[in-house]
Amino acid sequence: MLDATPLLRAYARSRVSRLDRLDAVRAQERTLLRLCREAAGTLFGREHRLAEVASVADFQTRVPVRSYDQMRSEVWGDVFPRIDGISWPEPTREFAITSGTSTGNRKLVPEPKALMRSHMRAITDLFSFYLAATPRSRLFAGPNLVLLGATDLTEIAPGIIAGDLTGLGDRHTPWLVRPWRFTPRSVEMIDGWEARINRLAEAAVASDIRSISGYPSWLIFFFARLAEAAGRVGEPLSALMPSLELVIHGGVDFTSYRPIFDRLLAGSKAALRETYAASEAFVAADDSSGAHGMRLLADHGVFYEFVPLAEAGRRWPERRWIGDVELGVDYALVLSNSGGLWGYALGDVVRFTDRDPPRLIVAGRVERDLSAFGEHVREAELSKALGDAAAGLGYGVADFTVHAVPPDVDKVAGRHRYLVEFEPSLSSREAIAEIARRADTRLQELNDNYRVYRAHDLVVEPPELVSLAAGTFNDWMRRSGRLGGQNKFPRIMSHEQASEKAFQEFVKQCTIQQSAPECANG
Incomplete structure (x- = not known):
């Protein structure tokens, strides 16, 4: 096979040199204005007066933040999937199927050629x-x-x-x-x-x-x-x-x-x-610089906004963009793209680590937190706590999910239950108990609310940890007909999902060892 690397490397150096000189703020503003011009004649463009948009502030006063369900019902309506000319002028003949990992609800995301x-x-x-x-x-x-x-x-x-x-x-x-x-x-x-x-x-x-x-x-x-x-x-x-x-x-x-x-x-x-x-946008990538965070791709035809978490879910929230984001603050990501999505709440939480060039990390999901007892623990915190705890004993976490176990009738406190595939597989009850203890301690360090709720075991008891055989989650997804594709096993399960008899029986069959055997069927 011909080695095309030298030729492509020459292009790569030229492209990266241009990206290093790119003013991300100006690029994002140009992107927004171009999107508005192109879509001004669509039904959405006329209703929201996109032709009059001359700045980011103009756009934010005309276009509210919408979820996927709101886009589908309010913007596209009953004619979906025939949405040509509604929110984007280009014909849309392809849609990406994606699923919300916490709910399993499938979305059909427009993917026109642009x-x-x-x-x-x-x-x-x-x-x-x-x-x-x-x-x-x-x-x-x-x-x-x-x-x-x-x-x-x-x-x-x-x-x-x-x-x-x-x-x-x-x-x-x-x-x-x-x-x-x-x-x-x-x-x-x-x-x-x-x-x-x-x-x-x-x-x-x-x-x-x-x-x-x-x-x-x-x-x-x-x-x-x-x-x-x-x-x-x-x-x-x-x-x-x-x-x-x-x-x-x-x-x-x-x-x-x-x-x-x-x-x-x-x-x-x-x-x-x-x-x-994501199906809606290729947001960021590792730029091989060694810096913390992925570089936001600011000139790819997608305009990004960032909503403080306290405002997430509101139709007219406070909205930042790359021109005024703050470092170290968690934001709900909102985007407008060349697929006809406008002020679209992606559902991810991001945090900026640098502004020039803009770099960010994904901190979790807006709607995915574990708060059965009011503890408000985010997925990213659970993942880090468990990952750090396992790594401390020389193990990796191939996959996991967490759900809440309500208190028994004679108790006030409930607990979290981790179902984990370790790499390599882990069967030592002592090691499992130690990882559970470390994960609990680490989570208290990461989340003040959890630490308060864990005090004296009054609201939330120490967690239970179940070690599962390798391939357990893939096997369950296979049985459910959802292996592969955009389907992912939820990192946080609802009590209803975890309580399904078929799932409980399956977990029991795949359990290698656990930290609280008396609670195996909790």
Whole structure:
């Protein structure tokens, strides 16, 4: 295969040089004004007087913040999915299927060609950051692998299709890089995400893979199948994929996965790079600078706003933008894009670590917190507390979920119950109890409210921790028909979800050990 790296590196250096000189504030304002001009003649544009928008402040006085459900009912209405000319002038023939991980409700996100071009441009910038910072890279001397979700596309109306964003994106891969993309067509067409990953692993055994990207849990699953396909279970990844130099991950908080990937990549030359990509926008990417946080992609046709958490959920909240955000403050992310989303509440919580260039981290989800007893603990805090506790004993967290266990009739206090897949699997009751203790202590350090509620075990008792067999969550998703695609097991479960008899029985079958055996069926 021709090594295209030198040519692409020249482009990468030029592009990164331009990005380093980019004034993000001016770029974001230009983006907003351009979006408003392009959509001024749509039904939405006329109703909200987008043609009159001359500044960010003008826009914020005309366009309220809306959730997906509000966009669908108030803006698109009964004609959905035939939304041409309603909120974006370009015909919309593709929709990305995505699900809220806490509710399971599916969304159909418009993906017209302009937005797909934005996604592709962001991916190009991600590789540009890496190539410009890695002068000895030979990334495009071999194939690059993307772990796709569902590749099947469903016709939801005549001439209109919907599918997983990775499957849709595969249709729009720039022709220039297609020769260096590894996904055999025969594998793409296999029905079922798990079967496709298994065949992909078999095909990859003899291939000179240079990079791989996917959700962390997908990557772990793939690496395990790769070792099985090669007949070399137990050997390091550096032996299975000796030319691998880049692992791209995103989609979930990486804190609990890092110890696992540190072990997987031990002895390998592969670098880890994080992305923040959603169906609605490719928001940010690791710019390979080593700085804390991912760089906001400010010139990709998406305008971003940031709502203080106390104002989240309001129709007319206080709204910041890149011109006036503060460092270290948690904001609910709101965006307007070239897919016809305007003042759209994405549901993520972000926190800026730098302003020039703007860098941020994903701090969790707006609506996903654990507060059965008034403790208000966010997903990111649970993930960090558990990840730190497990790492302290030399374990990684492959996956987990937490739910609240209400108090018994003769008690006032309830507790949190962690269901965890450890890497490697953990069966020592003493170690599990110690991780539970450390996670409890760490969470009190991270969340003052939780610390107050935990005082003297009066409102919230010490947590229970259950160690599950490897693959438990994937097995449950498979049984539920939701393995792969944009589906993710919720990190925080409602009491109703956790109390389902079928789920309880399944957990009991998969339990290796727990810190409070008398509470196993709580």
